[in-house]
Amino acid sequence: MLDATTRSGGTATVTPRTAAAELAVAAAAGPVAPAGFAARATRVLLSPWSRLSLLVALLASAATAVLLFQPQDLLTNGWPPQLGGAAAAIAYAVAYGVCTVAFVPRPLLNLAAGALFGSQLGLAAALAGTVLGAGISFCLGRALGQEALRPLLRGRWLKAADGQLSRHGFRSMLAVRLFPGVPFAAANYCAAVSRMGLLPFLVATGLGSIPNTAAYVVAGARASTPTSPAFLIALACIALPGLAGAVVAWRKRHRLRGN
Numbered sequence: 001m002l003d004a005t006t007r008s009g010g011t012a013t014v015t016p017r018t019a020a021a022e023l024a025v026a027a028a029a030g031p032v033a034p035a036g037f038a039a040r041a042t043r044v045l046l047s048p049w050s051r052l053s054l055l056v057a058l059l060a061s062a063a064t065a066v067l068l069f070q071p072q073d074l075l076t077n078g079w080p081p082q083l084g085g086a087a088a089a090i091a092y093a094v095a096y097g098v099c100t101v102a103f104v105p106r107p108l109l110n111l112a113a114g115a116l117f118g119s120q121l122g123l124a125a126a127l128a129g130t131v132l133g134a135g136i137s138f139c140l141g142r143a144l145g146q147e148a149l150r151p152l153l154r155g156r157w158l159k160a161a162d163g164q165l166s167r168h169g170f171r172s173m174l175a176v177r178l179f180p181g182v183p184f185a186a187a188n189y190c191a192a193v194s195r196m197g198l199l200p201f202l203v204a205t206g207l208g209s210i211p212n213t214a215a216y217v218v219a220g221a222r223a224s225t226p227t228s229p230a231f232l233i234a235l236a237c238i239a240l241p242g243l244a245g246a247v248v249a250w251r252k253r254h255r256l257r258g259n
Helices: 016-029 032-045 048-069 071-077 085-101 106-117 119-144 146-152 156-167 169-178 184-193 198-208 210-221 229-258
Strands: none
Touching (some): 048 085, 048 119, 085 184, 106 210, 119 184, 119 198, 156 169, 169 210, 198 210
């Protein structure tokens, strides 16, 4: 019977069975390092802070694109002539939604909707764009920013706002949309970081945005006749809520100082 090794000039010779076993072990252990690296890289790329960085990069890119393409030129140059009617309104609603994600002021877009499509069709396009833009912002904030930002909600004001939106999301967002003072984008991302549901957020946004949006759209549609009753009423509907919001904010600020 043969031994496991034979001595020939002081050199050990491995049997075929032992060599095959060592090769099998080496082959099994070989992919471990690359697989471990891939897993670590995947965890880093999908980590909350990496996704938040991606969100910031996307928003910065969108804002840069808006500065380059200048959608406010619609107010002076008008809509492309090859689009008209309902197709133009749908295209404008989509462009409106994308522009709000890129931080284009909604009053400017609402005025343009009225100037381009009139009061009724302009209002429909502006509201559709408002809900679309809010939904895109909410989904981006929820998917890319919520996990990274929720641990930072430690201040009293931040915790109070988060609790209000999480427990009473619909009525809180409805109030935010009805009364001016809270920027549109800020409200979107605050709701996304909270535990508020998407459907209540969209419904509250649509309903709460009607009065303010309608006032701007009518003002844009009647801008050519600034002395008409419709234009003057629209201006009043824009100015009075803003004034009321400023008074409420001033009173709350002084009340908090007194406490």
